Amino acid sequence: MPWKATTTMEQKIEFICEWRTGKYTITELCRSFDISRPTAYKLIHRFENQGCEGLREQSRAPSKHPNATGENIVKSIIKLKTKHKFWGAKKIRVLLFKEYPKEIVPSVVTVHNILKKNGLVCPQKRLRRVKPVFPIFDPKSCNEVWSAHYKGKFLMGNKIYCHPLTIADSKSRFLFTAKGHYKENLKSVKAEFTKVFRKYGIPKQIHTDNGSPFGSVRAIQRYTQLSYWFIELGITPVFSDPAHPEQNGRHERMHRDLKAACAKPSAYDLKAQQRRLNRFVKEYNHVRPHEALDMKTPAEAHNFSTRPFPETIQHFDYNHNYKVIKVTQNGAIRWRSYYWVYLTIALKGKYVGVEELGNGIWKVFYRNVFLGFFNERELINKESNIRLETNLV
Template sequence: MSQKSSAPITRTHAAGAKPPAERVVRDIRRATRKQHSSEEKIRIVLEGLRGEDSIAALCRREGIAESLYYSWSKEFLEAGKRRLTGDTARAATTDEVKALRQEARTLKEVVAEQALELRLLKKHERGWGRPRMRYPGTEKLEIIRLVEQSHLPVRRTLEHLGIPPATFYRWYERYQTGGQEALADRPSRPDRVWNRIPDDVRGRIIDLALAEPELSPRELAVRFTDRERYFVSEASVYRLLKAHDLITSPAFIVVKAADEFHTKTTAPNQLWQTDFTYLKVIGWGWFYLSTVLDDFSRYVIAWKLCTGMAASDVTDTLELALTASGCTQARVRHRPRLLSDNGPSYIAGDLADWLARQQIEHIRGAPCHPQTQGKIERWHQTLKNRILLEHSYLPGELEARIEAFVDHYNHRRHHESLNNLTPADVYFGRAQAILQERERIKRQTLQQRRLLHRQQAA
């Protein structure tokens, strides 16, 4: 027989507020809901199957919804169908079936672990499970078969084998796409390298090293580039000489690219940085901005908006910088050094000849290491953050906007790395006077604050 729940209907509400009517009705229905046993469910389903009354009349008499009746009927018919097909597990209760299945699963896992450990004992001499172990294709296939046939989960099986899951799934993917042949080890070195130096050029580098053994790999790279008009890096020359056992002096050391220069500049016009950047004019295409920036003060000495990135554009910008800095009129002790990347215009022979005539030393940063030219790269970012906010439709419009921003950058924008001075203050030698004046104002302000504090305390 069904029983009604004796749970209280009313609920306690804060501050004596009455519950809404819908909530009260819902609580009453929930508390007085009739609970049907399995025997009653079977009886109701059988009465519906006999067809003496309609399903709607039967549900009204029993006080249930039609959807609930059809749900019971579906479960009843499915259970009978499984029993007729030989599902003897239905004779046991649900809890018993679950317990038996869990016990069978546990026994299978124990047996699988024991079998796996016995298998690994045979493979211990082969080195299975060691870190960074390299397996041939046949053993990779054996491991895949072992994981597929194991009753343990994949991760537990791989833990016993000592193989990372990522490695196993990479093998499995290759096996599914290419079969057993795809599991063979692949050579770590590529067959061909697109930037490999030709053999005839390698021979000429070796001849130059034998003819002038006093040169370091860096000097050999520069000398070869200047003479042969063919750029080779210092690292490439070092590796080539080391392969031929021509590195005999400890002075021949490859300089590792650092985040900044170890020997920093101490005055303006000691080192200039130069580079190109891209700017687009709507309807005209891309234009290229060539800039010369002083390393010590970050002062933009000269710039030029070009239609290309030729060596002549670089020399034109450098001539503007020499005129603006006064290095062509005044007698200077040392010419400024030039720092650039390894772009085509900066490794050109015409630029090398022009720099040699001007007695300007050229330094190139390490390949794929733009941090060496970090100051001018940061200038490009600052420029584009301001210039690209609006579109330019004429080259003259873009040039005027660049000129206005360069004036702002040099004379009005304070740099944190320059002790909050403008590049013009540092470049023209006003930095020390400005800093001293700021220090004097600071001392005077602190003195006034102390005096005011004493007056208020008295």
């Protein structure tokens, strides 16, 4: 029969039992259990004060550390995390510099560990590593490119959908507006853009996706009625490639924060929902540090546009070698009195310029923006109406 192996805890209990009998001296017990006298007295002292629990292995870590984070800073970290529950350690640490001297503010890792210790870090799903996509539109200064988009609709408490329209500067990430609408239509979008243009000026370009009312993959150059209004204001519309939202990734990333802050859960009606959207815009622009801006806020990085919003559309004079033709109500131009070249219904009532390239090829412009080509010979030979083409075959 093999000898039974005893654990350290069992030997400690056996030592205390033998000591309590009073039959043995401390010297005899130390010799029997092969321990030192200080160890024996320490075990006896712990047993007398804490009972059997005092015999368990004690942590050797010091109870106090000279470089430990102050209790007041720990409370501030927890308070900030409670207020901004979707922020990480980097952003919370930046706010600590506003309350405490630089020398005592802990590192990002320490802030993260404090949050984790207090159960304030939510484990995130590990994302699949993909090939990085570099942005096509990468502005070098403020107001060079703005981005606009309708964040996905969501149900409010009254079972009506809210469609938040967002407009932001692509360089500084400054969010001009987050406006809740009942529908995604031209009237609502144009009214909100007008309000933003009057306050902040106009950009050189506006980057959107291909959804209505911003763009249409079936239209000439993807331009819509809203696009032609931008052109009349001196703004160039630019679009992401179809099915490639990552080309406007910085705007989509902002939408993720907006959804977490305003749509989970949503408010009861549009009025209450708009108050949430307004609070998010204020916090996003003036409080939340942005890593891509060296932990500055968008408000600190943004400058107002030097191009004011024109209240009236200026008349445009085409070059003298252009033929100026009015687009009819059906969205086409009449050619040689007998034929029609269809453009788009979005241009009805407006004037386009037509320039001859030679061999019957004509280029069509709206103001200073190229729209497409048409072949006069094809039009006459087929004796039928044709559509404008964006590329020569």
